[in-house]
Every structure is written in C-alpha cells, then in structure tokens.
Amino acid sequence: MSFDLSPAWISVKVTLVATVVNFFLGIAIAWGMTKHRGKWQGLLDGVLTLPLVLPPTVAGFALLMLIGIHGPVGRLLGLFGVKIIFTWYAAALASILVAFPLMYRTARGAFEQIDPNILNAARTLGVSERRIFWRVAVPLAWPGIAAATALCFARSLGEFGATMMVAGNIPGRTQSIPLAIYFAVQNDDTRTALIWVGIIFVISLAVLFFMNARSTDKTKKRLGAGRS
Template identity: 55%
Template sequence: MAFDLTPLWISIKTSLLAGVITFVLGVLCARLFLNVSGRVKWLLDVVFTLPLVLPPTVVGFLLLVLCGKNSALGQLLRRFDLAIIFTWQATVISAVVVSFPLMYRAAKGALEQVDENLIWAGRTLGMSEWRIFLRVQVPQAWPGIASGAVLSFARALGEFGATLMIAGNIPGRTQTIPIAIYFATAAGNMRVATIWVAIITLISCIVLGFMNYSGGQKSPSIKTRA
C-alpha cells in the first residue's frame, strides 16, 4: 500500500499561510502595543499572549464556540453559504491563533530594543510614524522579528489540539501530520506513525537550524555595536 503524503502537503500549506498571516498580525500588534499606555497596554498584552499559556484544547473550544454554526459569526457565514468548522480554513485559523503569541512577543521584544535616538532622528527629518516604523524600526529589529517568524511557523506545523477540535480528522482535507500521527498510533499502525514522527522532526530540525544559522550570521555585528 502506497504511503499517503497528503498530511505533509496539508501541513506545509497550512503552516506557510498561517506563517504569513501571523507575521503581519504579530508585527502590527507589537507596534500597537508600543503605542498605547496604561491599563490598555496591560490588557492588550494579556489578550495577545493568552493563547500561548492556554491548553490547545481550550483554544480549540473557544474557536469552536466563536466560529460554530450557532455563533454570530457562524450564522453570518451561513447566509453566504460558507462554513469554517471542519474545513481546511479551520486548520489555518487554529494554526494562526496558537502561533501568534510567539510572533507577537518576539516582534515586541525586538522593537523595544530599537534605539530611540534613531526614531527621533527620523521624526526630526520629517518622516511619518508609519515610515519610521517601516524604514527604521523594522529593519533594526529584523533579526528578532525573523526569529519569531521561524518559531511561529514551527509552532503552526506542530499544532494538534485546537486543529483537531475545529477542523477534525478528514483525510485529504484537514488531516495534518500531528493528527495523522495520533490516529495512526491509536489504530496501532506504528510504522506509519514512526514515519510521520521522523518527517516532522526532520522538518523542525531544518527550521530551527536555519534560525540558529541566521542568528549566528548576525551576532558579530551585534557584538561590535556593544
């Protein structure tokens, strides 16, 4: 019997799309955090970080309540003959939610380290706040932002609990590698489970190796500045 590689393609496709969405949202939310103050700042940080500490099944349950057919969003989508639950789009949503905090906190930490003198220099030159953000802050914070992007991709690739709850286990549609491992093990098919474990471990090692290599390439310049 031929080995079905569909979970690999679904996982890669899901993680790539989720990575792009998470990258944009994480950087923008990090900028938002830096531009507010007081209790609002504290509340935003709690909300943005919460999926990182909640169990994936709790995240999945909340997404199920939010996107289910009986929710306001679900009823709105039904008017347009659309659905989220048990679709490939649901795997992307769950991957975005669980990996977002890693991207957000990495971007926030990197942006907080940008020299404020550079920001004020941009303002002195008449640059708008968005131009300063895109042309000064992001390039200066790029190593940290890139690391967050890699980690969020790896987290999206390994997402299991929330994905299973809102996307289910539909072979060829929503079955990602972690879900394939779980159900292969439950069925006693240790050969298939072992192959998938080896594949996802290899991919994770490549991703983390790439992150460490990129960080190592930039470390000399950081030491020089210090």
C-alpha cells in the same frame, strides 16, 4: 499499499498561511503596543498573550463557538453558503490563534530593545511613521522578528488540540501530520507514526536552520556596515 502524503501537504499549507498572517499581524500589533501607553495596556497585553497559556483545547473550543454553524461568524458565513468548520481553513485559523502570542511577544521584545533615540532622530528628519516602521524599526529588530517567525512556524506545524476541535481528523482534507501521528499510534501503526515523526523533524529543522542563517547573515552585514 501506497503511503498517503496528504497530511504533509495539509500541514505545510496550514502552517505557511498561519505564519504569513501572524508575521504581519504580530509585528504590527507588537509595534503598536510599544508605541502607545495607557491604563488598559496591561489588560490588552494579557488578552493578546492568553492563547499561549490556555490549553489548546480551550482555545479550540472558543474558536468553535465563534465559527461553528451555531456561532455568530458561522451563522453569518452560512448566509452566503460558506462553511469553515471542519475544513483546512479552520485548521489555519486554529494555528493562527495558538501561534500568535509567540510572534507577538517575541517581536515586541525585539522592538523594545531598539534605542528610542534612533527612532526620534528619524522623526526629526520628517520621516513618516510608516517608513520608520519598515525602514528603521523592522531592520533593527530583525533578529528577534526572525526568531519569532521560526517559533510561530514551529508552533503552527505542531498544532494538535485546537485543530482537532475545529477541523477534526478527515484524511485528505484536514488531517495534518500531528493528527496522522496520533491516530497512527492509536491504531498501533508504529511504522507510519515513525515516518511522520521523521518528516516533521526534518521540516522543522530545515526551517529553523534557514531562519537562523538568514538572521546571522543580516547581523553580520549590519555589523560590517557599522565598521566601514
């Protein structure tokens, strides 16, 4: 009997999409939240962080109410013959939702550690806010952003509850590695469960090692440039 590798491909596909989306969305919103202060900032920050403390099934249920066939987004897409629910796209949306707070909070903390005098000096030289963000803020906050990206990847790769709610467990279509492990254990298939545990362990460790190595290299180059 051949071993079905489709859960690995689905997990990697979903995780990469979620990580890329959260990378740009997370650092953009984190940067915006560090720049603007207002009476609603605390509430907005709480809303952005809420998926981190909610049970994944609650986040999945909220997403199901939104993109399901009876939800507002689901009905709108249905007019064009598009169905997201119980597809890998739904699994990607679930991963984006539950992993976003890790990217946002960690990136925001990294941005808040930047000396504001450096940013103000760039502004006095006439540098646009967009260039300040990409050329000054992001490089200075990169170790934190790299850590946020690694956490986001790991959280997306291990997502189970919300994915189960909106994507289900359809072999070859939506069954990710965590789902494959769960149902292998349910079917008393310890061998398959152990194989998938080993695979997800290797993938997670490789990504974390790569991100840590990249972050360390950038830090060393920046310190070397500062001493020269």
